[in-house]
Amino acid sequence: MGKDAGVSVQATATSFAIVEALRTREQAGVTELATELDRSKSAVHNHLSTLETLGYVTSTDGKYRLTHRFLRLGLATRERNPIYAAAKAKLRTLARTTGESVNLVVPEDDHGVYLYRVGNGEHPIEEGGSVALHASAAGKAILAYRGHEAVDDFIDRHGLPALTERTVTDPATLRSQLRSIRDRRVAFDRGEQTEGWQCVASAIVIEDDPIAAISVSGPADRMQGKRLEEDTTGLVVSTAKAIELEVLSD
Amino acid sequence: MGKDAGVSVQATATSFAIVEALRTREQAGVTELATELDRSKSAVHNHLSTLETLGYVTSTDGKYRLTHRFLRLGLATRERNPIYAAAKAKLRTLARTTGESVNLVVPEDDHGVYLYRVGNGEHPIEEGGSVALHASAAGKAILAYRGHEAVDDFIDRHGLPALTERTVTDPATLRSQLRSIRDRRVAFDRGEQTEGWQCVASAIVIEDDPIAAISVSGPADRMQGKRLEEDTTGLVVSTAKAIELEVLSD
DNA sequence: CATGCCGTTCAGCTATGGAGAACAAAGGTT
DNA sequence: AACCTTTGTTCTCCATAGCTGAACGGCATG
Numbered sequence: 095m096g097k098d099a100g101v102s103v104q105a106t107a108t109s110f111a112i113v114e115a116l117r118t119r120e121q122a123g124v125t126e127l128a129t130e131l132d133r134s135k136s137a138v139h140n141h142l143s144t145l146e147t148l149g150y151v152t153s154t155d156g157k158y159r160l161t162h163r164f165l166r167l168g169l170a171t172r173e174r175n176p177i178y179a180a181a182k183a184k185l186r187t188l189a190r191t192t193g194e195s196v197n198l199v200v201p202e203d204d205h206g207v208y209l210y211r212v213g214n215g216e217h218p219i220e221e222g223g224s225v226a227l228h229a230s231a232a233g234k235a236i237l238a239y240r241g242h243e244a245v246d247d248f249i250d251r252h253g254l255p256a257l258t259e260r261t262v263t264d265p266a267t268l269r270s271q272l273r274s275i276r277d278r279r280v281a282f283d284r285g286e287q288t289e290g291w292q293c294v295a296s297a298i299v300i301e302d303d304p305i306a307a308i309s310v311s312g313p314a315d316r317m318q319g320k321r322l323e324e325d326t327t328g329l330v331v332s333t334a335k336a337i338e339l340e341v342l343s344d
Numbered sequence: 345m346g347k348d349a350g351v352s353v354q355a356t357a358t359s360f361a362i363v364e365a366l367r368t369r370e371q372a373g374v375t376e377l378a379t380e381l382d383r384s385k386s387a388v389h390n391h392l393s394t395l396e397t398l399g400y401v402t403s404t405d406g407k408y409r410l411t412h413r414f415l416r417l418g419l420a421t422r423e424r425n426p427i428y429a430a431a432k433a434k435l436r437t438l439a440r441t442t443g444e445s446v447n448l449v450v451p452e453d454d455h456g457v458y459l460y461r462v463g464n465g466e467h468p469i470e471e472g473g474s475v476a477l478h479a480s481a482a483g484k485a486i487l488a489y490r491g492h493e494a495v496d497d498f499i500d501r502h503g504l505p506a507l508t509e510r511t512v513t514d515p516a517t518l519r520s521q522l523r524s525i526r527d528r529r530v531a532f533d534r535g536e537q538t539e540g541w542q543c544v545a546s547a548i549v550i551e552d553d554p555i556a557a558i559s560v561s562g563p564a565d566r567m568q569g570k571r572l573e574e575d576t577t578g579l580v581v582s583t584a585k586a587i588e589l590e591v592l593s594d
Numbered sequence: 595c596a597t598g599c600c601g602t603t604c605a606g607c608t609a610t611g612g613a614g615a616a617c618a619a620a621g622g623t624t
Numbered sequence: 625a626a627c628c629t630t631t632g633t634t635c636t637c638c639a640t641a642g643c644t645g646a647a648c649g650g651c652a653t654g
Contacts (some may be wrong), residue, residue, distance in 0.1 A: 102635055103394040103642070105355035105611070110398055117420045137612050139633065144353040148360055152453055156620090156632055160421045162450070162457040166472030168418030171410045172369045173470075203402055209411040220423075222416030327448075353611065355642070374601055384644055389602065406601055 108133065109141050113160065116151070121159040168222060175200065177306045178300060180340040185308060186212055188333045192326055194312040199225060199232035199295075200305065205246060206233045209306070217291060217311060228268060229257045231283035231295035232307035237268075238275040239297055239304035245272065255295055261286045279331050281307075285314060292317035294326050296334035300341055308334055358383065359391045363410065366401070371409040418472060425450065427548060427556045428459055430590040435558060436462055438583045442576055444562035449475060449482035449545075450555065454498060456483045459556070467541060467561060478518060479507045481533035481545035482557035487518075488525035489547055490553035495522065511536045529581050531557075535564060542567035544576050546584035550591055558584055 111131055116122060128138040144160050145151040150163045170176055181198050189196040195213025199206040204223040213219075227233035227248065237245055245268075254263045262268045275281045283293035294317070295309035310330055311317075317326065361381050365370060377517070379390040392408050395401040400413050422428050431448050439446040445463025449456040456475040463469075477483035477498065487495055495518075504513045512518045525531045533543035545559035560580055561567075567576065 099399055102390045103355050103359065104642080105353050106359040106391060106394050107398060108354040109353065109359065110400065113417065117417055120424060125630080134613050135632080136614075136634085140352045140611065141356060143633090144356050148357060149453075149505055153632095160417065162418070162421055162459065162472055164414055164420075165418035165457070165459070166470065167363065167367055167410065168412070168415035169470065169472050171412055172415055174370060202411055203399075207415070209412065209415070220416065220419065222412055222414075222419050269373065354609095355611085375599085385601080386603085386645080387643055393602090402602095527630070 105141075108137065110143060112138060112141050113145070113150070113164075116158065116160045121157040123156055123158070127158075149260045150314035172209060175209065176341060176344060177337070180344065181306070181308065181337045182210060183299075184333050184337055184340070185210060188308070188310065188329060189213060192310050192328075192329060192333075194316070195219075197232060197311065199230075199236070199307050199309065201227070201236050204252060206230065206236065206307075210241065213311075216313070217288070219311075225287065226252075226255070226257065227262045228252075228254050230287045230309070231281040231293035231311075232309040234268075234271060234275055234283070235297040235307040235309075236304040237297040238272040238281065239299050239302065242269075245269065248339075257287055258285055258289045260284060279334070280327050281309075283309075283311075290314050294330050296331045298337050298341065300336055305341075306337075308337065316318050351451060354365075355391075357385065359395060362388060362391050363395070363400070363414075366408060368409045369408040373406055377408075399492035422459055425459065426591060426594060427587070431548075431558065431587045432460060432592065434583050434587055434590070437452070438558070438560065438579060439463060442560050442579060444560050444566070445469075447482060447559045447561065449480070449486070449557050449559065451477070451486050453568070454502060456480065456486065456557075463561075466563070467538070469561075475537065476505070476507065477512045478502075478504050479533075480559070481531040481535045481543035481561075482559040484518075484521060484525055484533070484548040485545040485557040485559075486554040488522040488531065489549050491551065492519075495519065507537055508535055508539045510534060510539075529584070530577050531559075533559075533561075539586050544580050546581045547580075548584055548587050548591065550588065555591075556587075558587065 115127055115130060124135055124139050124142065124157055129139065133151040141189045142151060146153060150161055151158050152161050177200065185196045185198060189212045195211065195217055197208055198210040198211045204227065206227055208219060208221050208223050208225065211219060211221045227237050249265055254265065254268065256263050262271065279296055281295045282314050285291060290313060291311055292314050293309050295307050297304045298306040298308070308330060310326055353532050361417050362377055365377055365380060374385055374389050378385045378433060381388065392401060396403055400411055401408050402411050424592070427450065435446045439462045445461065445467060447458055448460040450459045454477065456477055458469060458471050461469060461471045463553065475483050477499050499515055504515065504518065506513050512521065529546055531545045535541060540562055540563060542564050543559050543561040547554045548556040548558070558580060560576055
């Protein structure tokens with residue numbers, strides 16, 4: 095039917111392509127979007143005016159931008175997840191005691207999503223953004239609690255693309271790391287996702303299902319030695335355990 | 345072209361109708377959505393599978409739900425607004441000192457949007473949700489700083505629909521309230537939006553442009569007498585002024 | 595094993611939305 | 625001021641995208 099397998103309603107694909115272009119762009123005009131997305135001006139105009147009457151886009155003299163309708167959609171999905179309410183307050187205190195950025199990551203399809211993030215803004219990770227599961231401490235913490243076949247399938251589907259020089263690209267190495275993560279309840283990321291940034295993570299596991307992971311991340315020079323290995327690690331693990339209990343008690 | 349003026353790309357309208365249905369519903373099946381939205385099963389299925397390959401929807405054995413892609417979209421629009429960063433911390437302390445719920449409302453087209461909200465969860469207002477400008481303290485605070493013609497146009501377009509028995513439905517009454525709001529820098533809502541809930545609001549005005557309003561809301565029995573008239577009012581106004589200064593200093 | 599009730603697939607017809615050019619409006623430049 | 629450039633908007637026409645309606649297959653439940 096459609097030229098691209100699975101995408102049968104191409105108008106929807108076009109509309110969302112425009113929406114995503116507007117996300118990065120603050121505001122944009124018709125011609126600008128048309129050239130970037132390689133569509134005709136009239137097509138882009140049609141979609142924009144449709145999105146405008148639907149309330150997802152506003153225009154002020156020729157420039158279009160996204161409205162806050164997406165905020166309602168996005169927050170609704172987040173609020174729905176019980177892990178969010180259970181973790182929020184505890185992550186705040188974890189951020190305060192460690193002085194570093196703290197993240198809450200949940201798995202979604204084959205990637206992780208930053209559901210919540212409280213930090214000093216040094217590292218430009220955006221809430222709602224996604225992470226590769228194999229190249230982040232939180233992601234590996236989640237993968238560690240999935241079955242062997244699930245991990246194999248994951249590797250088959252995506253491979254282990256390198257994000258930095260230190261990303262784990264060898265399946266055997268990854269599998270051995272996952273084993274030790276499960277044993278010790280901690281995952282580490284030493285610049286595997288972003289050069290110069292280290293991470294400690296621990297998964298939230300409910301009934302053998304890793305529903306989330308929390309992580310503390312900071313620049314390599316602050317996250318090393320005894321501080322990383324003992325202090326931070328201990329805090330992350332105990333916070334993860336506390337969140338597990340909170341989830342179970344609701 | 346289209347049957348409904350302005351909505352030329354109907355496929356987009358259908359896709360977003362499905363998305364909005366999923367927002368309220370946690371998860372839903374094809375048939376369920378098809379009957380609710382009055383479309384054919386195959387049409388709904390087409391849209392859902394398209395949205396799924398685009399990454400906005402996931403399915404687990406026949407049930408569909410929204411993904412967190414919308415979180416990225418929504419938070420991007422919020423983070424972009426400088427008023428959010430300027431107001432966030434101050435609203436937290438305002439909530440702590442008053443003990444009531446605190447809201448940040450920004451105007452968008454002809455309604456207000458709850459951009460941020462910190463509260464005790466008593467009143468089920470959702471972040472990202474929208475308010476009628478004429479039937480809320482924050483909305484009236486914003487309207488008060490718009491020109492007379494702008495207010496007239498607003499009334500022409502929407503009228504003054506009553507949300508409760510106490511909603512201001514008379515244009516003359518509204519205009520006189522707006523005048524006093526501008527004079528005193530405070531707007532009140534005495535059950536005009538939700539029966540039994542009172543509100544105090546003050547606008548954030550930058551260069552004669554009301555870019556936002558903050559409000560404190562609580563049940564009528566706690567928000568009355570001296571406490572409302574003096575204590576809370578004073579705190580709201582001074583916080584609004586502080587936010588104005590913060591915005592200007594950036 | 596039969597019977598609903600799902601989600602998914604299919605084929606075919608028709609309305610829809612895209613291409614492209616013409617139009618309008620707004621700035622910038624000389 | 626008159627020009628030109630660049631933008632958003634509108635128009636018409638045609639191909640095809642995407643609906644309808646029905647058939648298929650899987651999974652429960654009786």
